[in-house]
Amino acid sequence: MSLAESLDYDLMDETRSFVGETTKLMINGEFVASDSGKTIDVIDPATGKIFAQAYMGGKSDIDKAVKAARAAFENPTWSRMPSHERQRLMLRLADLMEENAKLFNELEVIDNGLPMQIASMGMFPFCSNMIRYYAGWATKISGDTLPSSPFGLPPDAETLTYTLKEPIGVVGAITPWNFPVGMLVLKLGPALATGCTMVIKPAEQTPMTAALVAKLIKEAGFPDGVVNFVNGFGEEAGAALADHPDVDKISFTGSTAVGKKIIHASTGNLKKVSLELGGKSPVIVFPDADFEQAIPGALRAAFFLQGQNCMAGTRLFVHEKVYDQFVGGLSEAMNFFKLGPGMDPETTLGPLISATQKERVMGFIDSGQQEGAELVRGGGSPDSPGYFVEPTLFSCPSGELNVVKNEIFGPVLCAERFGDEDLDEIARRANSTIYGLSGSVWTRDLSTAHRMARRIDSGQVGINVHAALDPATPFGGNKQSGWGREFGKEALDLYVKVKAVTAVL
Numbered sequence: 420m421s422l423a424e425s426l427d428y429d430l431m432d433e434t435r436s437f438v439g440e441t442t443k444l445m446i447n448g449e450f451v452a453s454d455s456g457k458t459i460d461v462i463d464p465a466t467g468k469i470f471a472q473a474y475m476g477g478k479s480d481i482d483k484a485v486k487a488a489r490a491a492f493e494n495p496t497w498s499r500m501p502s503h504e505r506q507r508l509m510l511r512l513a514d515l516m517e518e519n520a521k522l523f524n525e526l527e528v529i530d531n532g533l534p535m536q537i538a539s540m541g542m543f544p545f546c547s548n549m550i551r552y553y554a555g556w557a558t559k560i561s562g563d564t565l566p567s568s569p570f571g572l573p574p575d576a577e578t579l580t581y582t583l584k585e586p587i588g589v590v591g592a593i594t595p596w597n598f599p600v601g602m603l604v605l606k607l608g609p610a611l612a613t614g615c616t617m618v619i620k621p622a623e624q625t626p627m628t629a630a631l632v633a634k635l636i637k638e639a640g641f642p643d644g645v646v647n648f649v650n651g652f653g654e655e656a657g658a659a660l661a662d663h664p665d666v667d668k669i670s671f672t673g674s675t676a677v678g679k680k681i682i683h684a685s686t687g688n689l690k691k692v693s694l695e696l697g698g699k700s701p702v703i704v705f706p707d708a709d710f711e712q713a714i715p716g717a718l719r720a721a722f723f724l725q726g727q728n729c730m731a732g733t734r735l736f737v738h739e740k741v742y743d744q745f746v747g748g749l750s751e752a753m754n755f756f757k758l759g760p761g762m763d764p765e766t767t768l769g770p771l772i773s774a775t776q777k778e779r780v781m782g783f784i785d786s787g788q789q790e791g792a793e794l795v796r797g798g799g800s801p802d803s804p805g806y807f808v809e810p811t812l813f814s815c816p817s818g819e820l821n822v823v824k825n826e827i828f829g830p831v832l833c834a835e836r837f838g839d840e841d842l843d844e845i846a847r848r849a850n851s852t853i854y855g856l857s858g859s860v861w862t863r864d865l866s867t868a869h870r871m872a873r874r875i876d877s878g879q880v881g882i883n884v885h886a887a888l889d890p891a892t893p894f895g896g897n898k899q900s901g902w903g904r905e906f907g908k909e910a911l912d913l914y915v916k917v918k919a920v921t922a923v924l
C-alpha cells in the first residue's frame with residue numbers, strides 16, 4: 420500500500436496524486452530533490468500515520484536557492500518588469516489559487532488537522548484575496564516630493580528632493596505550521612508587490628500547501644528564481660537562511676524563542692528582520708455585553724484552530740457580576756465541539772499538530788490543576804490515535820499561574836474575574852504578559868469599548884469581535900509578540916528601502 424493510500428478519507432484523486440509524490444524543493448523554477456536526497460515524514464495528525472514524504476533541504480540547497488533569488492532580483496526581466504505586469508502575474512496567481520481551492524483545502528486539512536468546516540468556510544477566498552490586495556498595491560508604491568533647503572547650500576539654491584521606495588532585495592521567509600498557506604501568502608503578497616525575490620522555508624510538519632503554491636507560481640508565469648521553496652528543518656535549513664550573508668531580509672512567523680534566534684543570526688550582515696511571534700491575548704467581558712454575541716465570540720477566540728493560533732484569546736476576564744453566568748454559558752456552548760479528523764464533515768475541533776504539541780498542552784493542563792485552577796470543562800484527551808485534546812476551560816484564582824502566563828498553543832482557556840476597579844487596573848491585568856498581539860473588549864458601552872481599546876497593549880484590538888482579519892487591516896505584535904506589522908499597507912514598509920534623492924537645479 421502506498422503512503423497516500425493510508426489516508427482513509429473521501430479525497431479527490433488529485434489530492435491523492437499530489438501527496439503521492441515526494442514533495443520537491445523549487446529552486447530557480449525547477450522542482451528538485453534535496454542535495455542530500457533525505458526526506459522528512461509527513462504525518463496525519465488525526466491518526467499519527469505517515470502519509471507522505473518531503474525532501475529535506477539543508478544548507479547547500481538554501482545556498483542554491485539564495486543564488487537563484489539574487490540572480491532573479493538582478494535580472495531585468497524582474498527588476499525592470501513594469502509594475503502593472505507584476506500585478507497581472509499576481510492576479511493570475513490569485514485566480515489559480517482560487518481555482519484550486521478544493522485541493523488546497525484537502526491538503527491543508529490532512530496536513531495540519533484543521534476541520535474542513537473551517538477550511539471550506541474561509542480559507543479561500545481569504546488567501547487569494549490577500550494576493551489580490553497586494554497585487555493592487557504593486558502599481559501604487561510611490562515616494563514623496565519633499566520641500567528641502569539642504570544645509571550648506573545658498574538659501575536661494577533651487578533644489579528638488581524626492582524619495583524612491585526600492586525593493587529590499589532577497590527575502591527569506593520562514594513560516595509555521597498552524598495556518599500554513601495563510602502565513603505564506605502574508606509574506607508572498609507584499610514581497611512580490613514591492614519587487615523582491617524570495618526563498619521560502621515552510622514548516623517541516625506542513626509542506627503540502629506550500630508545494631502547491633510553488634506549482635501555481637510556476638504556472639502563473641513568474642520568472643524563474645523569483646520565488647524559491649526549500650523544505651527542511653528549522654535548525655538546519657531555517658538557520659542557514661537566517662544566517663545567509665546574501666539574504667537582505669528575514670520575514671519570520673513562529674515562536675518568540677525562535678524569533679530571538681533569528682535576530683542573533685541576522686547580525687552577520689545586519690539583514691533586516693520582521694517577526695510575527697507568540698501571543699496570550701485578553702478577552703474582556705463587561706457586564707453589559709451582549710452574551711449572544713460574546714459567548715460564541717469568546718469560544719471562537721480561544722478555540723479556533725484548536726487554539727493553535729497566535730492571536731488566540733486565551734485569557735478571559737469577566738466582570739464578577741456576570742462571571743458565573745458567562746462561564747457557565749461558555750461551558751455549555753462548548754458542547755458545539757466535536758473532536759475528530761478534519762476531513763470528517765461533522766468535526767468542529769481537529770487534532771493538535773504533533774505528539775510533542777499534545778504532550779506540551781497536557782503538561783500545561785496538569786500544571787494548571789496543580790497550581791489551583793478550577794477545571795470547569797474538558798482537561799482530558801480521548802484514548803484514540805491522533806493528537807486530540809479536549810477543549811478545556813479553567814477558572815483561575817490569579818493571573819500569576821503558569822497556565823495563564825504562558826502561550827500554550829492548544830485548546831486551553833483561562834477565565835479570571837474582575838470587579839469595579841477602573842479601566843487602568845483592568846488593563847494592567849490584561850497586559851501583564853510578555854506578549855502584545857491581539858485582544859478584545861465586549862460591551863455595549865461605546866465609551867468603555869474605545870477607552871479600553873486604547874489601554875490594551877497590543878497590535879490589534881477587537882470591539883465585540885476577536886481577531887478581525889482582513890487583508891487591509893494591519894496586524895502584528897507589541898512587546899515580545901514581534902517586530903513590524905503584516906497585512907495592510909503597513910506590511911509594504913517591511914519590504915522596501917527608502918532612498919532620498921536631492922538635485923541642485
Ligand code: NAP
Binds near residue numbers: 598896
Ligand atoms: P517555531 O517552532 O518557532 O517554528 C517556526 C518556523 O521556524 C518553522 O519553519 C521552523 O522550522 C523554523 N525554525 C525553527 N528553528 C529555527 C532556527 N533556529 N532558525 C531558523 N528557523 C527555525 O514555531 P511553530 O511551532 O512552527 O509555530 C508556533 C508559534 O508560532 C507560536 O508561538 C505562535 O504564536 C507563532 N505564530 C505567530 C503568528 C503571528 O502572526 N504572530 C502566526 C502563527 C504562529 P521547523 O519546521 O523545523 O520547526
Ligand code: MG
Ligand atoms: Mg516547530
